Amino acid sequence: MTAQASAINTPTDSTQTRRHKLTLLFHNQPDKSVVLEVDEGTSILHACMENAIHLQHNCGGVCACSTCHVIVKKGMENLPEMTDEEEEQLDEAVGLTLSSRLGCQSKLYGDVTVLIPDQSIYLGH
Numbered sequence: 001m002t003a004q005a006s007a008i009n010t011p012t013d014s015t016q017t018r019r020h021k022l023t024l025l026f027h028n029q030p031d032k033s034v035v036l037e038v039d040e041g042t043s044i045l046h047a048c049m050e051n052a053i054h055l056q057h058n059c060g061g062v063c064a065c066s067t068c069h070v071i072v073k074k075g076m077e078n079l080p081e082m083t084d085e086e087e088e089q090l091d092e093a094v095g096l097t098l099s100s101r102l103g104c105q106s107k108l109y110g111d112v113t114v115l116i117p118d119q120s121i122y123l124g125h
Ligand code: FES
Pocket: 056, 057, 058, 059, 060, 061, 062, 063, 064, 065, 066, 067, 068, 069, 089, 102, 103, 104, 105
């Protein structure tokens, strides 16, 4: 390793974007899990879209449909607090749980594991 490469990889380098693990579990495929490494601040929906993972998003990710509903299994503390808008929209989600969040509103600030509910119940994209 060169001195220059070592300097670039120094953990104290403040220009480096922190990355976190997003683990996805699937209601319709209980044996499947996918682990994505994403930049801090990336939403669950955006991470799924970037990696060709189907997560419904009928409103396009603007907190107006609830079809991007996910169930957080681990790491709720690594997501921002829910806004009033998200809470209101989440009430419309199918199969709502106490650990439900909207994928488009949930940005990662640490490792998170979520279950993607049955996506076959939705029409649209
Ligand atoms: S995509 Fe519509 S609320 Fe998240």
